[in-house]
Amino acid sequence: MLKKIFRKISAPVGGEHQDSAEGSQSADMAAELLIAPTALMQLTLEDARVVVRYMQPQKITKGTTFIREGDDRDTGFMLLVIDGEATVETVVVSRVEPITITVLGPGSVIGELGLIDGQARYATCTAATPIRCAILTREALHLLMEENPAVAAKLILALSARIGVRLREITGKLKMYVQLTQAMEQEIGSRPAA
């Protein structure tokens, strides 16, 4: 299966290919990381092993930006970090300097939002160190949905729960900012103009 995908799908990410095979040590590690609390702990190890068969191993060289905020063409993959770290940055409207949101290490899933909804990339991700990862392309996800729909349904449910967590976090932040601007409005209203 891995070979099949390897032949069918060209690598969506810059960097060297790392050859691997189903059942290899690397695939086992990927399956174990896929069910880590930082990734998709709702899956069983057996499910994760099925998913990993649809993923491509990939190396990303340090400094490579492999997902770019606002990019609406290259949205067709997510990746699981096996080794190394990525910084996630976003550009706040009218700011030039991006803000680092987080640094993600082994067991992190990156890019699932673009994979799911195919819309423009949400943030910019850059390899802070050399990264070894496993990539799931949209084409491979559709193949998984055809060939192993039960595992696909569980995978997508787990990914959407992750997106849900992010929606709840961002909404919490938004509420804080709404409150903050209300307080600042009062502050501005209570002072004389300069």
Place this chain on the structure above:
Amino acid sequence: MLKKIFRKISAPVGGEHQDSAEGSQSADMAAELLIAPTALMQLTLEDARVVVRYMQPQKITKGTTFIREGDDRDTGFMLLVIDGEATVETVVVSRVEPITITVLGPGSVIGELGLIDGQARYATCTAATPIRCAILTREALHLLMEENPAVAAKLILALSARIGVRLREITGKLKMYVQLTQAMEQEIGSRPAA
């Protein structure tokens, strides 16, 4: 199937039951609404007919609050509005009065976030008129995943794309508020204290 769910699952929502059967006019209408642009247009009509077999028809009386923000017990269902309107409200931190976010009519899906991630309800939904709807419980979703995993995978993918859209919208708002507070900080900094 509908009967089976009817027997197995007690109604999660206050209001009268409306008896319906697979292939009825009401089920057809529900299937057509389920693939409307406001709901899950990624599904085919055939997929939607399968999903509807796992949904329960339900009536909600005007004025009934059927989802309550912060409720972390009653998260096990989403609904498709067939007829009528619901208001969606949220309480901003430290405010007493809730803010109406939106009013949802026929063809709207409500409560999918709680269904997917099982976390506390995100907003409060109240019937602004009498509502006829079709409910999908978590139990029924799991049954769909077992019995029709391919349709389940497509349904969950469509639901997570909806959650993704909301995440992107809220993030856009958050960025605007971040910018606004920066401008207000400057405004406050440039004025003498009262």
